[in-house]
Amino acid sequence: MRDAASRSWWFQFPAPLRELASVRLVASFGAGGVLYLTPMVFHQADFSASSVGAGLALAALAGTLARFASGALLDRGLSCGLPVLLAALSGFLGDALLLGAQQFPTYVAGQLLLGTAGGLYWPAVELAVPLCSPPISSARGYALVRSGDALGVAAGTLCGALLASQGWLRGIYLVDMLAVLVLAWLLLARPLPRAIRSPERGQGQPLGRWWLPLLPMLGVSVVATAIPALMQSALPLDLVRGGLARAAQPQAISALLIGVHLGLLTLIQWPVGRLLADRSVAVGLGLSLVCFGGGTLLLALSALSHHGLWLVILAMLPLALGEAAFLPTSTEAVVELSPEGHGGLAMALFSQCFAVSAFGAPLLAGILLDSQGNGALLWLLVAVICALALGLVGPIRRRAHPA
DSSP states (O other): HHHHHHHHHHTTTTTTHHHHHHHHHHHHHHHHHHHHHHHHHHHHHOOOHHHHHHHHHHHHHHHHHHHHHHHHHTTTOTHHHHHHHHHHHHHHHHHHHHHHHOOOHHHHHHHHHHHHHHHHHHHHHHHHHHHOOOTOOOOHHHHHHHHHHHHHHHHHHHHHHHHHTTTTTTHHHHHHHHHHHHHHHHHHHSSBOOOOOOOOTTSOOOOOHGGGHHHHOOOHHHHHHHHHHHHHHHHHHHHHOOSSOOOOOOOOHHHHHHHHHHHHHHHHHHHHHHTTTOHHHHHHHHHHHHHHHHHHHHHHHTTTTTTTHHHHHHHHHHHHHHHHHHHHHHHHHHHHHSSTTHHHHHHHHHHHHHHHHHHHHHHHHHHHHHHHHHHHEEEEHHHHHHHHHHHHHHHHHHOOOOO
């Protein structure tokens, strides 16, 4: 009965959307360990926190140009699968470099290739959702594919934690290389749909008219996307170093704690996304900022207690809830705020928020961790910024409308 119910739930979605969710699940499984455990790999190689953060920041910088290139290709009416295949090639080469990297230049080269891969990948797979969703709403489509993302990242990170416990942490790059090959096979077997071509010159809305309403959304996104970036870069280093009173944790325990966060995200992503799909995007955005602020405040307080590890564990719940609320809601908000034919560049602009956060957050976090010796000040600053960003939700509520 349970298997039949699971099949019935899965087949309620259109076939193109199921195929897209499968592609994203495979890609996220490979990327999960790489995203969250790369700082630990190069901590083992005696890289400083600043060096690790600099490599991640340069990867984000490389992703910036790649995002606009991906958006431009999509707005020319090309297949959404083309940027994803280019991303697969770049990611495979980056993994191969990082697998054996022992020196900073090789580490940077690998990160640049992975950053390029991420920049090409995200605008394409996000824009593909409303193209694959009919006859259901794109909001429900985003809830489904984000659930696939969460499941893949959680499973990939837990796989990385198992590799770490066996002393094979660099195996995360081999896992990602295998996932990239499967991803390419899926795309070649079942190509993604073509994007909607942008209007001819003089027929569409002027650039300044259609992207200015996105600014409050982009501001919220820069703040919110900094949280996953810090979970990938700063939290692992904060845990293995310890806080003012909190003891340093073994690398395997640190990886397991991050896996707990991702496991929670996997469990709640679909119900939270499905619930918010029937509500204004402002509700999901406000909920996410409140949860992010509360979670990072708990992380700050954890540095002050000998039992701070329990506060870190407790923080995983609001952080997971914030991410589950933000990810599908934010992408749906971009769809609602963007005119037809400009979806590729709109998704590229939105994706740049991930790049800005991935560039700035690890860099500043590395400096603060090296100068302070713990993450208390870092997490407290993030909590304050999340509270201030709530003021941007009002303009989004007034301008957004269902697509």
